[in-house]
Amino acid sequence: MSQPNRLARGGRLDRSRELSFTFNGQSYRGYPGDTLASALLANGVDIVNRSFKYSRPRGIVAAGAEEPNAVVQLGSTEAAQVPNVRATQQALFEGLEARSTNGWPNVQRDLMGVIGKLGGQFMPPGFYYKTFMAPASMWMTYEKYIRKSAGLGRSPMEKDPDSYDHVNRHCDVLVIGAGPAGLSAALAAGRSGALVILADEQEEMGGSLLDSRELLDERPAEQWAAAALEELAGLDNVLLLPRTTANGYHDHNFVTLHERRTEHLGETAPQAGGRRQVRSRLHRVRAGRVVLATGAHERPLVYGNNDVPGNLQAGAVSSYIRRYGVVPGNKLVLSTSNDHAYRAALDWAESGREVVAIADARPEPAGELVEQARAKGIRIIPGAAVLEARGQNRVTGARVARVDLEGFRVAGEAESLECDTIASSGGYSPVIHLASHTGARPTWRDDILGFVPNLVEGVLAAGGAQGVYATSDVLADGWSSGARAAGETGFDALEAQLPHVEARHESGSVALYQVPHEKPTLRGPKQFVDLQNDVTAAAIEVATREGFESIEHVKRYTAMGFGTDQGKLGNINGMAIAARCLGRSIPEVGTTVFRPNYTPVTFGAVVGRHCRELFDPERYTAMHQWHVEHGAEFEDVGQWKRPWYFPRRVEGRMESMHEAVARECRAVREKVGILDASTLGKIDIQGPDAREFLGRVYTNKWAKLAPGRVRYGLMCKDDGMVMDDGTTSCLGENHFLMTTSTGGAATVLEWLEVWHQTEWPELEVYFNSVTDHWATMTVTGPEARKLLAEITDIDLDREAFKFMDWREGMVADVPARVFRISFTGELAYEINVQANYALHVWETLFAHGEKYDLTPYGTETMHVLRAEKGFIIAGQDTDGSVTPEDLGMYWAIGYDKPFSWIGKRALTRPDTARTDRKQLVGLKPRNPEVVLEEGAQIVFDPDHAIPMPMKGHVTSSYYSPTLDSGFALAVVKGGQQRMGETVYLPMADGQVHEAEIVSPIFVDPKGERQNV
Amino acid sequence: MFYIYCPYCGEHREEEEFHPKGEAHIVRPEDPETCSDEEWGDYLFFRNNPRGIHHEMWVHAVGCRKFFNITRNTATYAILETYRMGEAPSITAESRDDRASLDAPAETETAENQEGVRA
Amino acid sequence: MSNTVDDKIKTFDTRTTSRVPVESPLTYSYRRSGAPAPGKGSGAVLRERPFLGHLVLRGGAIVLDEALRAVLDISLPGEPQALVVDASGERSVQWISPDEWLLIVPGGEEFELENRLRGALGDAHFAITNVGGGQTVIDLEGDAASELLMKSVVYDVHPHHFPVGKGVTTVFAKTSVILRRPTETRWELVVRRSFADYIYRWLLDAGEEYAIGVER
Missing domain, CATH: 3.50.50.60 (FAD/NAD(P)-binding domain)
Structure with missing residues (x-):
């Protein structure tokens, strides 16, 4: 097919080969060097889209990032779909497939156009707010309709085959834009030796020099640009990033650059040297100085x-x-x-x-x-x-x-x-978007009829971005900005070397934004201000007549400058029109600011490598391989992967979770089970004031805990609310090992540090995390002693090694610390060994455990067993509003300790001392087959009219094989005084469960089993 | 994304390495037991939220793990100084007020200009 | 095996002299993700140095420096971010915080070293904690090593800013590492055991474009 609008020669094209591409299913041809937009124009394609609101046919308006109409959807396959691409910014490649994002059934014959012509009157400014205000329940319907007809592209529904990443960069001078100002700035900074990054959003660097009519040093401008780029490319301290858009300026000179590395080569990244290439890359740049050489957009x-x-x-x-x-x-x-x-x-x-x-x-x-x-x-x-x-x-x-x-x-x-x-x-509008991201308002200058940026510390602007337009001035301004930026980061710039540009006589410009018409604006033909959002001059006039005087309100009301457009072409005209209608000057009306991103960024680039298997860290214990090989189902606890339960194949089928957990629970209560407890936080505490410190951060007493002994501790914040719990062992007079909940490890360590560093620096104590150093395995159940005795030299005699003692010795030929503490209520030993030996010790236990039916269990069984004993889990049974007294743990509160420990004072505040606070209780459902829902609300009167007064909620709930019944822990108002009462749990499906308030300890209330 | 000078590490580090910990210079009363409920409540719950100069405690969590203070302008996000625990800030809202005679109009205008919404 | 210096602090040798199987933090990762062999075109080569002795020293710089010189003939780096390596290259001490240093020595030396340091430090206020089971060292070398690090850590690794003899704790992807530069060509990552697999998989993925290889 011919390209009717293609000139016989000229242009920065490779005419030695043709590329074919399709647009809306039609085939066309273009050349390497074309953008999709230039190729469409070459082929005489007039209509590239339908407008957002009125569905009017639209063509290409601009040649760069400011293009409002030619926003297309790319991709020949579902996986390769990319929405929101500006045709003016997309390089042509062989086989490119693009579609309009608006227009149904197509842009040429648009059904919406008919509605648009009629419906335009029904879509006045503020049409979202006016038309769709009521009834609110219909909004979802409206929204669907609006989205279908508006359409700004769609996301792919299949997995993206490409990879993306982030790169953290630091430089002295970041120059944004490689037109005359940017090149000149980069040369000044680069020659000084400063580390320079020069980023430019276009396919080729050079900016306006690439289509200039001017001569620089008697040569065409593009030749000077080529020479400058060659020099910069040869400097080790300069990094050139073409096809890279600076999309957001963030605090303290942190700029995100979106580099499109392979978008010009094909719709998915081609391989290079047999290896996967990164398709696009987000550079996270921290710059000493930023030079904005972003140029100006023509209005x-x-x-x-x-x-x-x-x-x-x-x-x-x-x-x-x-x-x-x-x-x-x-x-x-x-x-x-x-x-x-x-x-x-x-x-x-x-x-x-x-x-x-x-x-x-x-x-x-x-x-x-x-x-x-x-x-x-x-x-x-x-x-x-x-x-x-x-x-x-x-x-x-x-x-x-x-x-x-x-x-x-x-x-x-x-x-x-x-x-x-x-x-x-x-005229021109300086591109002040990035400067505007800092929150600083730009300043209007009458002499250039535009806003120039107000710059925060560390940011400079040069050339068009500053309202300087004559090429010789732009080059000089760029140089001095680059030199200043380098100087401010510690580099001496060289003497300016600028090309000679013939000065040109210019006549001044006049201020013209909206052109008058014979008819008043409201009755004349539509005069568009913002083409992407279909905002007209009339709409702005209506907005001002309706009382919207602040430009921010006018903008909200009309949608001017919204979304991916960010007001690149329309904002100044819109403000000028508002100013005219309000009888004010443009600076009096002010301007809106722009938000990141400057142009759309793909989610791929935003996400980078943080996706799929690398979405979030997965922390593994030293026994993880064993758990995987033994079929564990895993549960996420913080970032840890913990075995949840170990389903077995029974009679040819896999156990359900319920069956596996019941079996694991019985194994612990009747024989012996083993849990990987390595994820518990462990903090080594040393120093003469360690004991004093523990007394201040725990609610209970630590003065008399002897070496060799272990104690449960409860930790509150100073508001009296429980934050974490765990056991702490006395290793020596000045040496303790604290354990925390799995999720609380980092928080508790930081908690200890903040008190030590900010309130009690005089206390001589150090805290170090040893969570990863030790692997912990809990062997628990009636047979635990017999099993452990087979592989240890520690005297396990019940008198020599009592409940809440710890001992050291060899376990499976490995040095171990063994703690006799129990979270199951059964006889239990927590074996700690250096993590590198953990798998050996674990497997040795299994080698000896076969005769005792040693059963691995996971977190679900752990939860059931501990709940049967009424042991809380901080963060599950507590939520930051529960005191130790609410938990009924009076035995763990040292009311008479000499130091007013953290949380103590708050316990006597009127609100904390109320007797009708939610208190921890057990719940026994009347129907033993019912397992209450965790989070279910509790009421006292099921016949009360809705809304019923809510008196508490379920915090933990399970089926207990030991009780052969559902059971739960809950917090209930005044619950400690309501033992034996019946409460009700109305469910969403209309059922109302009945339950009896009981003690939270369901199994072995006297604790005899763990003491054997 | 802040760039924060850690007074212990002696260099600027990326914000990702730090955690903010709320208002600085909140001192736990010497003798909590003799505090009135109101005094204790003030210590626990009441914090300043000024527009402008503010002192905040941060921790270099992924770094030296030390707590320190930042004097920050909450309107511009400019970090004016960082200082070690136990040290006093050299810049305060009051010390800035002394200079206000010089740049008060500019400050007011800036504040006004920074109201409003973004697209 | 176990040795109580006095009744105040309990030291504990966690190593065994028996021949029992031992697994480094990356053992599981090799099984799970494999370990591509380094080739001629490998721009980055990764190597675990497992089972080293890792001790965290806490206390005042002056007393720790004296003790360290006496016991190990290494001086304690007093400047932030400093890393000192002994002549053999096998023992190093790194500034972590104004009152914290990381001492890494050949595996098996750490318990005796701890006891000798404790002896030298006497009554001073200090703490020594063995963390060798909880972390491992990953070496990274090759032309693309620093580029690979730029994709992984937020800290500036440009040689102007990160000369030999520097070490920092910083953010690595969504976790943290201690990053050190003991020589011109070699970087060291000290990683926590439970995060080692995540870091390994990250490095393999981010290093794919440099044909990263793993030496075992």
Whole structure:
């Protein structure tokens, strides 16, 4: 297929080979060096999308990141789908498949368009808020409809075959943008020896130099750019990142750069050297200084039907012609307020096509470019502007008239000109998005008719981003910014070396945003301000009439600058219109700020390598391999993978969880079981004040715990609420080993440190984590002593090694510390060995354990067994609102300790001392087959009208094979005084369970079994 | 993403290595038992939440594990100083007020400008 | 085996002289994820140095320095982030915090060393904790090693900022490591046992583009 708009030569293309691609199912051809947008224009594709709200046909407007319309969906397969890609930023590659994101059933013949034309009136500004306010229950329905018709692309439904990653970088100077300012800044900083990163979002670095008409040192600008890049590439201290967008500026000069490494090569990353390539990469850059050389976006003018395909930015016309060898039409009308835009007319004329006229809003345009146009015989209509475009699916003409800018009115008879392209320019808006991410408001400058950034410490702006536009000034500004940035990070910049650029005589610009029309804005043809969000000048006027005076409110109300567009083309025009309607100046109206990201970033790049198997750390104990080999089902406890239960194959089928847990529970109560308890936090505490410290952080007493003994301890915050519990063993007078819950390990260590470091630095004590050093295996059950005796030299005699003692000795030929503590209520030994030996000791226990039916059990059985004994789990039976007294653990409260330990004072606060607080109790369901739901609410009167007063909730609930019944722990208001009473648990399905309040200790209340 | 100078490590480190621990200089009353309920409640629950200069305690959790203090402007997120536990801040809201005669108008304007929403 | 210096502190030799099977923190990872052999094109080579003696020293710099010189003839690095390695390259001491140092010695030396240090330190306020079972050392070498680290740790590993003789505790992916640079070409990661597999899998995945290999 031919490319009707492709020029015979010119452009930075490789014309030696053609690429084929499809758009909306239609095949086209282009060249390496094209963007998808330039290739579409070359092929004469006018309509690339349907608009968001009115479903009007839309064409390509811009050539860069500011493109509002050509937002496409990429991907030939489900897995390769990428939404929200700007066609102007997507390099063409062989086989590229793209689709419009809007338009149903297609962009050419759009059903929504019909509705849009009618429905536009029903979609006034604020239409979300007005139309869909009520009934609220219908919002989901509305939303579905809106999303279907609006559509900004969709996510892939299949697994992404590519990989992504993050790189953490640090540099002295980060230069963002590699146009004339950025290149110059990078040269200044790079030659000084500073570590420099130069990032640019385009396929090629060079920015405006790539389509400039100017000569630098007597050479075409692009040649100077090439030489500068070559020099920079040769510097070891400079990193060039092309195809890399600086998407967010975060605190303290932290900038995220999104590098698209293979997006220009294909829809999935090709292999390189037989290895997987990373498709895109997020650079997390911490820079000493940031130089924003982000340039400026040309502001289109706001006139009637300025959204019809064929309306373009003037600068984009030049880019397409000079950089891509594409002239996007045959007959051009240019509407401008300044000299710069004349380049479009000159380039157009030089490509051999007709420039119908230039409507120049200035009464007496006289700059050098103006003279060049005159010399080419191009008709210039002074003091005029395009009022309105003609055409439906493509511009067919322009109505041009003289305009009175002061009076905002049309000042003469309109003339109709036949054309297929209208280029417009209202001047430039500095790209201040990144500076705006800092939260700093930009400042309006009347002399450049734009906002310039207010810069926070460490950030500099150069060139167009600062409102400096003449090439020689831009180069000088870039150099001085780069030199200053290097200087501020400790490097001496060299003498400036800048290319010579012929100074050009310019005539001044005039302020023109919205072009007046013969009809009032509300009745005239639609004048679009924000093309992506379909916001018109009329909508802004309506918003101001409805009382929205703050620009932030106008923005919210109209949706101007929302979403992926971030107001790149429309914001300033919108503010100018609001200012006009409100009778204020633009700085009085102010501007909105922009939020990250500057352009859309794929989730792949955001997530990087933190996905799938590497989503989150999985912590394993030293026996993990054994658990895997023995079929354990695992439970996540914090980041640990703990065996949950060990299902066995019984009579040809796998046990259910219920069956496995019942079997494991019986094994512990009747014979012997073994648990991997390595995940418990372990803190080694040394120092002469260790004991004193324990007395302050635990609720109970530690003064008399002798070496060789172990004690249970309860820890509160200073508000009196339980935070963690565990056992602490006295290893020596000044030496203790504290254990914490699995999830509490890091918290408790930090807790000890904060008190030591901030309140009691005079106490001589050190805390060190030994959680990973020791592996812990709990051997528990009536046969535990017999089993352990087979492989240890420790005297296990019940008098020599009592309950709550610890001893050291050899277990399976490995030095071990053995603690006689019990979380099951049975005889139990916790064996601790250095983790590297753990698997050997574990397997030796099994070798000897066969005759005792040694049964491995997991966390679920552990939970059932401990709950039967009324042992709490901090964080399950407590939730930060439970005191030791609420738990009924008066025995663990040292009321008369000399130091006012953490949590003590709060226990006498009126609220903490209330008698109707939720207190821990046991619940026995009337129906033993019922296992209550954890979290279920408890009421006293099941016949009370809804809402029923809630009197407590279930914290732990299981089936007990020992009791052959469901049972639960719960917190109930005043529960300790309600033993024997019946409570009710109304469930969502309408059932109401009945349960009796009982003691939380269900099995062996006297603790005889663990003491044997 | 803050860049925080750890006064113990003597260099700037990435925010990921730190945890914030709330307002700094909260001292546990010397003798809790003689505190009134109100005094104890103030110590437990009441914290300042100023716009502007604020002193915060942080811990270099993935690093030296030391607690230290930061003087931070909560409006601009600028970290004005960090100092070790037991040291006093050199910059306070009061010390900044002394200078306010010079840049008060600018400060007010900045504050106003920073209200509002983002797209 | 066990030795009580006095009744105040209980020291404990966790190593056995019996020949029993012993497993390093990466043993499971090799079984699970394999260990690609290093090749000519390997830009990064990983090697575990298991079963070393790891002691955490806590206390004042001056007394610890005196004791360490007397016992091991190594001076304690007083500056933050400093790492001192002895002439053999087998023993090192690293600043972790103003009152904390990590001492790594050949496996088996740590218990005797602890006792000798305790003897030298006498009545000073200090603590020594054996953590050898809880952490392991992973060496990383190769042209792409620092690039691989940039994908993994938040700390700046550029040679300007991370010269030989430096060591830091920092964030590695979603966990932490102690990262050290004992020589021009070799990085060391001191990793916690329970996180070792995650770190290993991360390094293999992030190192794939550099054809990472594992020496065993």
